[in-house]
Amino acid sequence: MLGDNPKYKKSADQTHQTPSHLMIEEISHAELVIARIFDFYRGTFLSLQQYDAIVIQYTDQDTCIQLVSRLRCHFDQAIYLKPVFIIKDHGTLPESLADITDGQLSRADDLTLVGSVALRIRDRCAEINLSLDYNYEELIVFSFLAFCYTRDKEQVRPRISQRGIYYPILSDLMYHNVNQRHFTAILDKMEREAFLDGTFDRATYVCSECLGDYLLYREVCPHCHSAHLKSEDVVHHFRCAHVGPLSDFRVNGGHGTLECPKCQHELKHIGVDYDKPATMHYCLDCNASFQNYAMKAECCGCGHDQEVEYLIKKELKIYSLTEKAINTLKSGRIQTKEQSKEIEDVLPWHLFVKTLDFEQSQNPSDMSHMVSLRFNDFPSLIKQVGEENKYKLLSEIVQIIKTTQQNFDFRGIKLPRIYFSLLQTRHNEAEIISQRIVFLINHLLNDNLRLKRVMLTAEVLPMNGDLVQTILTEIQSVP
Ligand SMILES: [Zn+2]
Ligand SMILES: [Zn+2]
Ligand SMILES: [Zn+2]
Missing domain, CATH: 3.30.70.270 (Reverse transcriptase/Diguanylate cyclase domain)
Incomplete structure (x- = not known):
């Protein structure tokens, strides 16, 4: 009820000696029983299962994100779909935290928001059915769709975070992926199977081996692929038409006067005496000189080192759930027709x-x-x-x-x-x-x-x- 003071009490199995990283404070509010924990909570998630909602006392952003991310990638529906709120009395939550939680409370004793939101999520959760015989990938798809549906999320958009490209919930679910399949592959698949509608948001390049997006780029010699390069302007002397690297024009290799090594005239004004038509690159390992260097990208995820033309271009999209996705959530059946992938015009x-x-x-x-x-x-x-x-x-x-x-x-x-x-x-x-x-x-x-x-x-x-x-x-x- 509005205005009611929430009643706090320690959960039954806890005593005064409970350290704060294991503490669950039990709060009754409206018809809900809410668990309050710190963001550095290290107790089991199973002991949170019985509560209608979890409110987390914010102490540190990374700690908070880690805890919510761990809750959200749990495969027990009663845990990953749990309404989660953050108590933070000043400032707003970062997007990456707001995306995976259900609201921010500025005071621990004002639970009005928790009441209305948690009840709505509970109703939505009651509409969906989780089948028990899903494989790993189906579980991921179902969990992602279920989260979006129970939160009435109209759109899921990519974010850029320290981990690279981040899709709320899906990235959390895939974080510990044993199969090394990247979440972009799952998103593509969900779109092909009409669970999601995608619209273009931005494009990027990903590793051709693991689809990872955390890449380190470097310029390399096109001949020996060494990154040990030196670049120098090319000078063109108008008077005698001599063309050569800038260092050849320096008097005694110094930094002052420029003199043409061919006709010995001094070069005074760029645009009048001479110009710099190009930049040349020199490999300090194999001594090759070239105008265009090659680019390589090393993947921080799998270590694969590739020439950039082999990177895969990925469209990052904003996704919304389709009618088919909602029906699937309600029936609990995901068709995985793609498992036996068939190539057209080939006999099984x-x-x-x-x-x-x-x-x-x-x-x-x-x-x-x-x-x-x-x-x-x-x-x-x-x-x-x-x-x-x-x-x-x-x-x-x-x-x-x-x-x-x-x-x-x-x-x-x-x-x-x-x-x-x-x-x-x-x-x-x-x-x-x-x-x-x-x-x-x-x-x-x-x-x-x-x-x-x-x-x-x-x-x-x-x-x-x-x-x-x-x-x-x-x-x-x-x-
Ligand atoms: Zn000259
Ligand atoms: Zn080289
Ligand atoms: Zn990779």
Whole structure:
């Protein structure tokens, strides 16, 4: 009730000796039982489970954020969805804390806000159903959506924090991610599956290996990749047209007068006697000189050191929940159709084997062939394009293959191999087609994706009675 003084009491199992980092003060307010703790609370979260709301006494910003973040990434619904308020008597909460809490109290004894907000959240929580058989990723998706829904959050926008790009709740949930999957991949997936609507907010570049956004950039020598560089202006003497580095024009290597090393005239006025048309860079390790240096970016997350053209451009979006997301929360069922990712125009492996078995019984072996295309180092290829682009890349390769086949041909994938049939095609012709495909794929990788060092081998196999066995042995021989 409004104006009621909250009644404080220590929770039942606590005595006067309870140290403040374990203390839970129990407060009754309206129809709620509220726990009050300090932001340096180190007790178990399970002992907070029974309360309707938690109010946290602010002492330090980082300590406070850490505690709320730990609460929010707990997988027990009764804990991560708990209404949480911060008692801070002056100043406002930083955005990163306001995003993951439910309000700020300026006085410990004014719990009016807690009453109204906590009750509304409790009603919302009652609408959603948490299924018990979620896998790790589904739990993350569900927890994120559930938090947004129970808080009536119309938009979730990216923030920039000390940790890099930060999405409220989702980043907290992914912080201890054992699978090293970045939260941007989960956001993309949630948008593809229509749980979220995204609108562009800003763009950034992320590590091609782990999608991490904490990158250290440096200029390097394009020849030996050393960062030990020196830069110098280039001087152009109008009178004799001599062009050379500025240091060549310095008299006795000093800093004063400039004199042309070719015609020995003094250079007085820039724009009148001479100009500086360019800057040259010199590598102090390999002595190369060049006008354009290369850029490398080292990922602080995984240590991967990459040339910047391999970084992945990421759009950071502002997200809002869709109708589908809300229905999913209410039903508790998340469809994870994406788990068995299928590439268009490729037969599922068991059907591929069946089709092959059928076709080889129909076709004379000298008239039909199968090409086995193998990437010699597929993991490093994926490293270069990024795990999230793997299916897109494979789809493009499959489309290249498809255009050179006839319409009754078929394809199958068992990485690092791609198989495709060339039915009613003689051996010579099959060799030419397979070499052409290798050429086209290399062209795609080198020119469009600027990938280097991709090794592809193609082997033309006759469709005789042993082919199924040959292929099944082949796919077991290489991991
Ligand atoms: Zn000169
Ligand atoms: Zn160098
Ligand atoms: Zn990385």
